[in-house]
Amino acid sequence: MLGFFVVALDSQVVNVALPDIRSDLGGGLTGLQWIVTIYTLTFSALLLLAGTLSDRFGARRAYGAGMVLFVVASAACGLAPTLPVLIVARLIQGAGAALITPTSLALLREAYHDPTRRARAIALWAMGGSVAAAAGPVVGGALTQIDWRVIFFVNLPVGAVALLLLARVARSPRRPHAFDWGGQIAAVVALGSTTFAVIEGADRGYGDPLILGAIALALVAVLGFVQAQRRGSHPMVPPSLFAAPVVIVALVVAFVSMAAFYGVVFLQSLYFQEQRGASSLATGLLFLPMTALVAALNPLVARIAERYGRMVPIIGGQVVMAVGLVVLASLPPHAPVWLVAVFMVPVGVGGSFTVPPVTSLLLDAVPSAAAGTASGVLNTARQMGGSLGVAVFGAVLATAPVFQHGLRVDLLATAALLVITAVATVRWRV
Structure with missing residues (x-):
């Protein structure tokens, strides 16, 4: 849970600090996109290899290596003297995050053999990301008031605690696995x-x-x-992994949901600060209704899935996200910022309802020996969605005649994609 927390926290605190980073280090919209995207890009590109490393060297050892790399890279980000150096350090951070995420899930798969207990453990694991999402914008906004560099140094104590706790975890089995x-x-x-x-x-x-x-x-x-x-x-990704249609559906849902969430966070951070004149701290507080409710409702998701089946939260989450995006796109340019913050809530809540059941769905569909690889594939789909979501949203924004027009195009197109994936989920009877 701490692993997922520190990885998710890093992606959230950075968005709020982007204008301050640009003021200090320079760079236009493209530079800001790279600060966010290079992290998620490296993350997604190396997740599959991380899953293989987890299976071959053991989840415990791979997790520890990833956390050390992440902490060292975080320190480098905080000390970066120029924008290119910061981008390179973010790339290394992404490599550490790629090792942490699938190995943390593989550790859960090893510790909990009963599907019901495992689903609850995964919900708690997901709660680590939800708490990071809730705290990230506010913490990032508050720390940026001091200095944007502090947002990276906050990862150091969290990583240290995670490594201390890891010393108490039993050794993971090592399985021969060629690269x-x-x-x-x-x-x-x-x-x-x-x-x-x-x-x-x-x-x-x-x-x-x-x-x-x-x-x-x-x-x-x-x-x-x-x-x-x-x-x-x-x-690296055995074709047999995709034999069950449910696996493909789970990956597509994960991809689109993360594209929507990361894209909205990126856009709204710029919107609040550059279009509406909010400070970094005020921007973080405007994200709080969305992120805090996500964290509060996260434990409820596993219970809903147990009682009504996975289809209810997965389909419901996608529909709620789509509705939230359409409403955001329909708001007038000068709508009160508090109203915009309120209508961001469905986007966050809908996304949080899809992650735990989709993760549980995939892990239950594959054998235990392939848990690391399957986790890597799932998180690759999620992070690919996040990195390409930010890239595409930013590209549309950069080519739009005015900010508001680009914002609406991004939001409505993503809502349409979510409706399509929801229909596909129903069609394949997940």
Whole structure:
């Protein structure tokens, strides 16, 4: 739970501090996108490898290595003298986060063999992220009033406590597992090229030769990844993992939900501060109704899933998110900021209702020996959604004639995607 907490906290506190970072280190909207996206991009690109490392070296050892890397990178972020240095440090942070997340889930899978108890444990694990989401904007806003660098130093004591507790955890089993280097390289190239094309294309123009080259490279890398998984002797993502339709549905829901949540947090942080003149602390407080309610309702999700089945919270969460996005898009440009904050609540609550049941659904659908790999695949889908959500939302914003127009296009398009995934969930009878 502490692992998921510190990873989620880092992504939340940074959004509120973006204007202050730009004032100190420079850079336009593209630079701000990279500060957020390079973390989630590295996170998503290395999650599959992290799942393999978890299975091969044991979840406990891999978790510890990831936490040490994350803490050291956090210190580097806080000390960064320039924007490029900060972006590189954020990249390393993403690598540490990639090791922490699937291994924390694998530790739960090893500790709880009963599906009901495991579902409750996963709900508590998810609560760590929910508490981080609730505290992140406010903590980030308050610390940014002192200095934006402090938002990174706060990770150090949390990481230290997690490592001390890890010493009391039983050793995890180690399973022979060969590395799929071809698949890993192809995955990194595909995600990196796609994100580069989306972010830089908004600035350079999507007809620029460099952008077209990045798109072509991404397509080739995707084909290479598929071939590596189909024909490789040790695929990073075994094709058999997708034999059950429920696995595919779970991954799509995770992707779209995170794209919506991360995209909204990125957009609304800029909206409150740059369009409505709110301070970083006031912005954090405006996020509080959404994030605090998410944390409060999180334990309820597992009980609802136990009583009514997983379909109810998964479908209901997507529909609630879609409704919230449509209402936000419909608000007039000068609506009271408190009203905007209120209508952000359905987006956060809907997202929180999907995460625990989707995670439980996937882990129950795969054998215990593949828990690390399955966790890596799930979290890859989630973080890919987050990184591409920020990239696409920012690209639309950068090319829109006015901020409000870009905001509405982003919100309505994402709401449509959520409706489609909700219908797909019903269709496949999750």
